[in-house]
Amino acid sequence: MTGITIKLAAELEEGVGELCEICLEKPAARVCELCGRRVCEEHWREGRCEACEIALCQVCRSRLSVGYCAACGRLVCEDCSVEVGAARLCRECAAGFKPGGPRTSRRGGPASSRS
Numbered sequence: 172m173t174g175i176t177i178k179l180a181a182e183l184e185e186g187v188g189e190l191c192e193i194c195l196e197k198p199a200a201r202v203c204e205l206c207g208r209r210v211c212e213e214h215w216r217e218g219r220c221e222a223c224e225i226a227l228c229q230v231c232r233s234r235l236s237v238g239y240c241a242a243c244g245r246l247v248c249e250d251c252s253v254e255v256g257a258a259r260l261c262r263e264c265a266a267g268f269k270p271g272g273p274r275t276s277r278r279g280g281p282a283s284s285r286s
């Protein structure tokens with residue numbers, strides 16, 4: 172009796188092992204290249220799963236984000252962001268970011284002395 176039960180359980184496990192890891196309802200049809208999740212067609216977004224799509228860098232839309240830009244709040248990946256002190260800024264915000272803030276150091280001012 173018990174032997175049969177164990178065998179059935181093992182077979183069942185094999186079958187349900189291929190369920191979409193997002194909805195856990197539909198059979199998985201794809202494997203996400205980014206996270207390795209198995210997902211159904213419904214949760215598949217051109218080359219990646221829906222979970223990765225949500226976590227994608229909002230600048231390049233091709234890599235997984237590593238955090239938010241402290242200035243504009245967009246999700247950014249390693250490549251599209253720079254760390255400024257303890258904060259992370261997207262490249263666009265970093266370009267307009269003035270280090271030092273209101274405290275302006277008078278070192279190397281704009282064309283102050285040119286003789």
Ligand SMILES: [Zn+2]
Pocket residue numbers: 191192193194195196197210211212213214
């Ligand atoms: Zn699904």
Ligand SMILES: [Zn+2]
Pocket residue numbers: 203204205206207208219220221222223224
């Ligand atoms: Zn994924």
Ligand SMILES: [Zn+2]
Pocket residue numbers: 228229230231232233234247248249250251
């Ligand atoms: Zn990016």
Ligand SMILES: [Zn+2]
Pocket residue numbers: 240241242243244245260261262263264265
């Ligand atoms: Zn930004």
